[in-house]
Amino acid sequence: MIFEVKGEFRAGxxxxxxxxxxxxxxxSMAVEKVKARIGSNHKCKRRFIKVEEVISSGE
Incomplete structure (x- = not known):
């Protein structure tokens, strides 16, 4: 399935x-993938990533 994850992360x-x-x-796996991706790309720790919404695309 495809999920759209929305939220915010600390940058500076x-x-x-x-x-x-x-x-x-x-x-939960979608949230983990997003946290791993943002942490890898932006060097942001997981505690600074706030997930506000997870929407299922249904595919």
Whole structure:
């Protein structure tokens, strides 16, 4: 299934909004993939990533 995960992460002294689409088995796996991707790309720790919404695309 495809999930769209929305939220924000800390970039410097402010929070940057994000919206990422990922392919995952369930919602919790989608959140884990997004946290891993943002942490890898932006060197942001998981505690600074706030997930606000997870929407299933249904595919």
């Amino acid at each position: 002294y402010r929070y940057q909004p994000f919206s990422i689409r990922v392919n995952a088995v369930n919602e």
